[in-house]
Amino acid sequence: MSTQTFHHALKIQEDICIGCSHCMNVCPTGALRVMGGKAKLSAERCVDCGECYRVCPVGAITVEQDDFSRVFDFKHSVVLIPEILFGQFPEDVDRNLIKDSLEQIGFSEVVEIEHAAAILKDTTRDYLHRSEQERPLISAFCPAVVRLIQVKFPALVDHVILQKPPLDITAMYYRKKLEDDGIHPDDIGIFYVTQCAAKIAAIKSPVGETHSYIDGVINLDYLYNKVYSTIKTKKEPIGEVRDETDEELSPEGVLWSLTHGEADQNEGRCLAIDGIHNVIEFLEKVENEEMSSVDFLELRACDESCAGGILNPANRFLTVERLRNRSREQEKLVQQGRPVSTGITGYRQYLVENLSLKPVAPRSIMKLDEDMTRALKKMRRMKDLMNTLPGVDCGVCGAPSCSDLAEDIVNNKANLRDCIFIQRNYEKKNLQRPDESFDIMRRIWGDKKLKGDS
């Protein structure tokens, strides 16, 4: 048995949680249960997709981040920003103003992550040509998808493209560049602004990498507030255009984190799928080999890809529109002969040499037991239990469905009497007293919910 623990950026604040079970009912990997009136998260099953965060009515699910003051610990504090950040602001907020504000709040350098597209565009095409891995090849861009494949689709781990995502590549590039400029490695701090929990988890316990190149993570909503208040208190009129000396991002770089951002750059039959439930449905088909001749899959856990990240304050569709407009502007610049992403392409060879990920290991959450004979016994018992349980998936037992309860029972994590229908049945047959049923409900849902009027 593996004793490895997995880092999760999503945390349940028990003092805030009201045990409403909304999160439990939307979790795509069945990682949540209610016990003692609080939601409990299973570290093995969670893939940090953030569906629970979206539905929590009281904000009890939080996304951890590093202390912002760490930014001041380094002589060179580099902030890696996703293009999505610019897409959060209305059109009248100039992007140079946003960059200026980032410098004002403490960063010495601002680098756009999607410059990595200049490297990945070519290496991915090459990879598709020469890789002998089974088709379709699946992009490792979205860390929630990589984890989903590990836990729910272990047979597909060999389909994952073993190339680092843009964030790591840009981090590698900029660290190397500063070191080449003569800056001591200890003086370099690289910070990442994230729109989701999965990327934080990937940085804190990377899959297929020995270490991360990132020193700290800052949540996008937190930074958005800091930037916006800096802009609002500025004397200069909003929209003032500074002389643009920074290097330009390519039109495809701007779109990289949106749906089709990767798929449209590759040759062959390439599909883009967003939304974790759509991704699961599609991976089922891939696993059955129901489709042939698909070369490349871009799979993103969030609806509208990173524009739909859980930490984004702006509406995802407006963000997509802003990025598309921006991409068209960049297209014009390219047509005028303006070079793009020149800094990172100077490091192409170094980056290509350090681009590989180690194979992704499966860690199935599906198996009932390591031993097949025992697993078969449990399976048989589950089948019997399913005939006894009501099949209404009411969640009153603290598990999301009757089959989840049956699975918990065969794994000694729950009792048949946790089911309210079974309780009624036992009471009628005088096998259980009402106060015993009451105690069971109290154990699952806590004292508060069972107070009643008296």
Place this chain on the structure above:
Amino acid sequence: MTMEFDYDINGGDFSRAGFASSHLKKILKQVNIDPKLIKKIVIALYEAEVNIVAHAYEGHIHVIIEPEAIRIEVKDRGPGIEDIDQAMEDGYSTASEEVREMGFGAGMGLSNIRNNADDLEINSTVNEGTELVIVKKLH
């Protein structure tokens, strides 16, 4: 210790082709069978499902899971196979134009089943139906 599962398949119901293989796949993951073996079993079963849907009027699939092997018994009522050896050849198909337009009937069905199974037994009577027994050893 064995487990058995049954599936009824209707001829012509392409929208449901894949239901049995998806269901069995989940079960095989739960009993901790090697993902690579699961894949082979699921592909063989899916092809068998599609064969019933594309060629027969109706069919029944009976799956037996044992610690040593998975046994899949497929029985359909349909036109039967005239020449089994020919039907086993890659690319040989009697599927109608209509079926091919739907992306099925490439003539790889039976050979795909054979390639993914350890043992395949076929019995067929023309104008009555076809029976397959597919065995995949687990060790």
